[in-house]
Amino acid sequence: MSINTLQIGDVQITGLTDGSVSFDPRILFPDESLDVWAPYYDRFPEYFSGQFFKNNLGSFVFSSDGQRVLVDSGFGPHGDMLGHPAPGELITDFERNGIALDSIDTVFLTHLHGDHVGWNLREDLPERPLSFPNARYRVHEADWNHFTTAEMLDDEDSGAATNRSVLPLEEQGVLDLMDGETELAPGITAFPTPGHTPGHMSLLIASGNERALLIGDMLGSPMQATETELRYSPDWDGPMGVRARNDILDRAENEEAVVIGSHLSYPGWGTMIRWEGRRYWKALQE
Numbered sequence: 001m002s003i004n005t006l007q008i009g010d011v012q013i014t015g016l017t018d019g020s021v022s023f024d025p026r027i028l029f030p031d032e033s034l035d036v037w038a039p040y041y042d043r044f045p046e047y048f049s050g051q052f053f054k055n056n057l058g059s060f061v062f063s064s065d066g067q068r069v070l071v072d073s074g075f076g077p078h079g080d081m082l083g084h085p086a087p088g089e090l091i092t093d094f095e096r097n098g099i100a101l102d103s104i105d106t107v108f109l110t111h112l113h114g115d116h117v118g119w120n121l122r123e124d125l126p127e128r129p130l131s132f133p134n135a136r137y138r139v140h141e142a143d144w145n146h147f148t149t150a151e152m153l154d155d156e157d158s159g160a161a162t163n164r165s166v167l168p169l170e171e172q173g174v175l176d177l178m179d180g181e182t183e184l185a186p187g188i189t190a191f192p193t194p195g196h197t198p199g200h201m202s203l204l205i206a207s208g209n210e211r212a213l214l215i216g217d218m219l220g221s222p223m224q225a226t227e228t229e230l231r232y233s234p235d236w237d238g239p240m241g242v243r244a245r246n247d248i249l250d251r252a253e254n255e256e257a258v259v260i261g262s263h264l265s266y267p268g269w270g271t272m273i274r275w276e277g278r279r280y281w282k283a284l285q286e
């Protein structure tokens, strides 16, 4: 097993990355001073670049019973992200890990923010074909409805990503909307966790006696497992986001489930631990 693979019962998970970006956390936590994060410098040294966050753009390939499910397709190579050039490494990372793009059966999009849909199409090729030619792409219908209103499509950031990377899926007939709990492959079930976006979904991986919860952007950083109540500006509904975050972390703790997140430290998985009465995310070591 390499550092970026994990086995949950019969389900194998490979952590991939579109790269990482460093940015001033006050962009996403506008109510907090930088001092809030200082107690975490020693705990998560890999997450900080000085006082800035070093945020992983994580994607995951789940293999179960001969089927492959990709979770999210990164930010892509477009323009800049939070003021820094987009790393755009996901296609290269597939090659590095020896995973053929045409071996993906399902592309599950946790939600439709631009850093989760960026490589739906081959933006590095002039014809821009689908990156995963044999896959159905799946997302909750509440996110489709939210992000495809005329108003949202006109929005400079979110609209650009939807126009470029999501609408073509519908036009090419490869998009399947979900309206609730949906089994994607044996042992892998998507379920709604609204708050970050209206149709944000998570995954329960249950196989043998082992469990994992892939929680997308319910944690935008490892620190939020402890600082669950802070206002996180990307959340569509702040109070709902806080409730959903607390609920899923309670569940992970009670069920001793591995927690996998889009922006947790690469490769993106860990467990909940308690230390002096507070809860922390702790990366799993091989």
Ligand SMILES: [Zn+2]
Pocket: 113, 115, 116, 217, 262, 263
């Ligand atoms: Zn994200």
